[in-house]
Amino acid sequence: MSGETDHSMEARTAQGDELEPPASFVEQANVTDPGIYDEFAENWPECWEQAADLLDWDSDYDTVLDDSNPPFYEWFTGGELNASYNAVDRHLDERGDETAIEWIGEPTDEANRSYTYRELHREVNEAAAALRDLGVGEDDVVTMYMPMVPELPIAMLACARIGAPHSVVFAGFSADALATRMNAADSEYLVTCDGYYRRGDALEHKAKADDGLASVDHDVTSVVVDRLGDDYDHPMRDDDVDYDALVDEHTGADVDPVSRDAEDMLFLMYTSGTTGEPKGVKHTTGGYLSWVTWTSQAVLDVKPEDTYWCSADIGWITGHSYIVYGPLSLGTTTVMYEGTPDYPDKDRMWEIVDEYETTQLYTAPTAIRAFMKWGEQYPAEHDLSSLRLLGTVGEPINPKAWKWYYEHVGGEDCPVVDTWWQTETGGMMITTLPGVGEMKPGAAGPPLPGLDVNVVDGSGQPVDAGDAGYLTVDRPWPGMLRTLYQNDERYVQEYWAEYSDTDSDDPDDWTYFPEDGAKIDDDGYITVLGRVDDVINVSGHRLGTMEIESAIVGVEGVAEAAVVGGNHPVKGEAVHAFVITEDHADGGEELRERIIQGVEDAIGPIARPESVVFTPELPKTRSGKIMRRLLEDIANGDDLGTTSTLRNPDVVDDIQAAVEGE
Numbered sequence: 001m002s003g004e005t006d007h008s009m010e011a012r013t014a015q016g017d018e019l020e021p022p023a024s025f026v027e028q029a030n031v032t033d034p035g036i037y038d039e040f041a042e043n044w045p046e047c048w049e050q051a052a053d054l055l056d057w058d059s060d061y062d063t064v065l066d067d068s069n070p071p072f073y074e075w076f077t078g079g080e081l082n083a084s085y086n087a088v089d090r091h092l093d094e095r096g097d098e099t100a101i102e103w104i105g106e107p108t109d110e111a112n113r114s115y116t117y118r119e120l121h122r123e124v125n126e127a128a129a130a131l132r133d134l135g136v137g138e139d140d141v142v143t144m145y146m147p148m149v150p151e152l153p154i155a156m157l158a159c160a161r162i163g164a165p166h167s168v169v170f171a172g173f174s175a176d177a178l179a180t181r182m183n184a185a186d187s188e189y190l191v192t193c194d195g196y197y198r199r200g201d202a203l204e205h206k207a208k209a210d211d212g213l214a215s216v217d218h219d220v221t222s223v224v225v226d227r228l229g230d231d232y233d234h235p236m237r238d239d240d241v242d243y244d245a246l247v248d249e250h251t252g253a254d255v256d257p258v259s260r261d262a263e264d265m266l267f268l269m270y271t272s273g274t275t276g277e278p279k280g281v282k283h284t285t286g287g288y289l290s291w292v293t294w295t296s297q298a299v300l301d302v303k304p305e306d307t308y309w310c311s312a313d314i315g316w317i318t319g320h321s322y323i324v325y326g327p328l329s330l331g332t333t334t335v336m337y338e339g340t341p342d343y344p345d346k347d348r349m350w351e352i353v354d355e356y357e358t359t360q361l362y363t364a365p366t367a368i369r370a371f372m373k374w375g376e377q378y379p380a381e382h383d384l385s386s387l388r389l390l391g392t393v394g395e396p397i398n399p400k401a402w403k404w405y406y407e408h409v410g411g412e413d414c415p416v417v418d419t420w421w422q423t424e425t426g427g428m429m430i431t432t433l434p435g436v437g438e439m440k441p442g443a444a445g446p447p448l449p450g451l452d453v454n455v456v457d458g459s460g461q462p463v464d465a466g467d468a469g470y471l472t473v474d475r476p477w478p479g480m481l482r483t484l485y486q487n488d489e490r491y492v493q494e495y496w497a498e499y500s501d502t503d504s505d506d507p508d509d510w511t512y513f514p515e516d517g518a519k520i521d522d523d524g525y526i527t528v529l530g531r532v533d534d535v536i537n538v539s540g541h542r543l544g545t546m547e548i549e550s551a552i553v554g555v556e557g558v559a560e561a562a563v564v565g566g567n568h569p570v571k572g573e574a575v576h577a578f579v580i581t582e583d584h585a586d587g588g589e590e591l592r593e594r595i596i597q598g599v600e601d602a603i604g605p606i607a608r609p610e611s612v613v614f615t616p617e618l619p620k621t622r623s624g625k626i627m628r629r630l631l632e633d634i635a636n637g638d639d640l641g642t643t644s645t646l647r648n649p650d651v652v653d654d655i656q657a658a659v660e661g662e
């Protein structure tokens, strides 16, 4: 790993303080025994029966881990269960009248919707009957392209009930992104929505869904939820099905939850990688559900009587694992908020915590940086004393933001868990156990018990404490992805090839590579430094540079493009595009606009470039590779160091002139 990266990270993670978790928290925590680390290490892999035991199984598994064919591991083999039964039905006796989902719309003058477990059970059954009626069968992939409306988790659970894997596409993604994912998954069903509210406006969503469907190369049945009512009279195409009307036809229907094999697919989630094609990450019913349920209990300290709030969008993995499956499997109340944190004012989050007396808050560092910028007066206006635990996920959190969160939101009375994980890991991997370990702002923490995580150099040897290296995971875990959808070869190539002997069938020869850089301290605490592949993390959202580059190259007049991530005070990273036009000239405002639009059309507004710099050439090494690091330095205004290894060193002056002229 290069010295420059290490240096800038050093600045970001200047550490020193260690904090004990508050005694009042520890007294009541779900996990308090430090012996859990040794216990799990000694009793591996059987330790993970503790996670499986949190679920209700229709039939017991025979084997905890089948590692006979690495890296195609299987967990809880032979067991059968249903995720919707675990998230809903099994709570009916004791918690039927307690709130399962507390849904808060963005407009403050409308009635929010809360669903008891009994009501959720009704809705899920009726939706399951409705989907079946449309022809959805076991193993059919149902795509969902919906904002934060209650029908989204209801439809997910309805799919789980009938054994149909869902593939949720973030509503902020573009029509093209929807089409790519539906084509890749051969998905013949779509559940979407007319629109949603954003900062007071009714925004239409359905037109985007329809545009996407126009590029899907097979027939699709599309079901449309009416969120906006009279605020938007959405057009329906001939074959579109109205969600409410369809569900009404099934009022009172009961659908038996289908027993699924532990290894049957629960869902697919597309995520960005190094190449342009999004990766269809496959998660299974037994391993994934055990993992998110156990981590919700052990790390987020979820208890049934809590009002737990994760402010992510369900369109990302965090929402799947820690708004829907984990919390509901534990029978708690999970909060779902439709809008943004600054509408109608910058205290909306704190107003919600205050009003609903939420007990946990799990959010992203980018949100915390925005809160800091807005000022501590906003949280100070509200009673936040109901909070017991705070969490972060999605990107590194610098100690300053960590401390702000701890002090101004947690009142120095709540532990903060900085949780490192990925779409592929299903759930949390590196974090302190809040009732056990001390906290070090800036460092995520040790790996969870039962995990074998290391920081190594390029040849796989552990690095010294404090040195930067690459994160690796040396043993399988129940929540891990099983493969990339219909692409076993890419699965091996992307995640295992780097540090494994891929000819071996000995699981000890296999190591998972998450493509993150990290360092580890003398106490085994890991500070995650960020991606080492061509992935940019904008506001905690993963974007592939290749995807953005191919969108830009698709714009008329563009010959070549390189995209890099530059530092950004709130978003963490921002997209910077360096573009060569067909005539090697400055493309001007008009082309710049078309490039930005092209990226929004291909991916979505989250990928919008912060800057577009026209350059006659891109800096290339002698072997013809684009020197991205140099472009990153230019985007960050950093010293460039030596450029003598370039084939075309003169280009650097041209680019810098273009940046200044922009």
Ligand code: WTA
Pocket: 271, 316, 317, 318, 392, 393, 394, 395, 396, 397, 418, 419, 420, 421, 422, 423, 424, 444, 514, 515, 516, 528, 529, 530, 531, 537, 540, 541, 542
């Ligand atoms: C980054 C989100 C530092 C990391 C759950 C990872 C983090 C990528 C942290 C996965 C953290 C996530 N500290 N970096 N606590 N959490 N990341 O798949 O680079 O959207 O590889 O999953 O986010 O992003 P994904």
